[in-house]
Amino acid sequence: MNQSNLNKICNLNDVKDGNSLGLSTTINGIKKKLIVLRNKKNIFVYENSCPHIGTPLDIKPGQFLSQDKKNIICSTHGALFQTNTGLCIFGPCKGENLEAIPIFIKNGEIFYIPH
Numbered sequence: 001m002n003q004s005n006l007n008k009i010c011n012l013n014d015v016k017d018g019n020s021l022g023l024s025t026t027i028n029g030i031k032k033k034l035i036v037l038r039n040k041k042n043i044f045v046y047e048n049s050c051p052h053i054g055t056p057l058d059i060k061p062g063q064f065l066s067q068d069k070k071n072i073i074c075s076t077h078g079a080l081f082q083t084n085t086g087l088c089i090f091g092p093c094k095g096e097n098l099e100a101i102p103i104f105i106k107n108g109e110i111f112y113i114p115h
Contacts, residue, residue, distance in 0.1 A: 009045060009103065009110045010036060018069055022048060022062035027101070027112055034101060035064050035072065036110065037083050043110055045101040046086050050074045052093035072098070 007027065015021045015038040024033050033048035033056060048056050048064075055076045057064050066073045071089070072081040079091025086098035102113040 007112045007114065009034065009101075009112050012038075012043070012105060012108045012110060015043070020062070020064040020072075022058055022064065025112070028114060032101075035098075037064070037072070039083060042084065043103060043105060044083060044086070045103050045110070045112075046072070046081075046098040047101060049099065050076060050079065050093065051088065051096040051098065052077060052079065052091070 009025055010021065010023060015036050017038050017040055019038060021036040022033065024031060035046045035048045035057065037044045050057055057072060057074045059073060059075045064072045066080065072083055074091065077091050079088050079093055081088050081098055086100050088094050088096050102115060104111045104113050
């Protein structure tokens with residue numbers, strides 16, 4: 001993959017295993033708030049916007065995970081989303097998904113892949 005077509009989101013080490021990170025970046029010329037999750041070697045990136053009403057999900061700035069760290073939780077209505085799919089499994093948007101951001105990891109860096 002041509003690295004010049006990629007936009008860096010963050011470094012892999014910026015997200016500790018079992019945790020999340022909130023950040024802002026520009027994607028296709030539009031500023032977006034993102035959630036970056038790490039589960040061992042798996043990284044998942046979603047837009048930080050609840051599909052129910054579009055509010056940011058953060059419980060506290062940059063914190064998105066339920067107490068048991070098994071799901072993303074929406075601070076507005078308590079909706080729960082699977083970390084590996086973004087699917088809402090509980091709450092007013094049940095059955096809907098967070099917007100997944102396509103990524104590529106190379107040399108310890110996480111990149112957004114433009115489409």
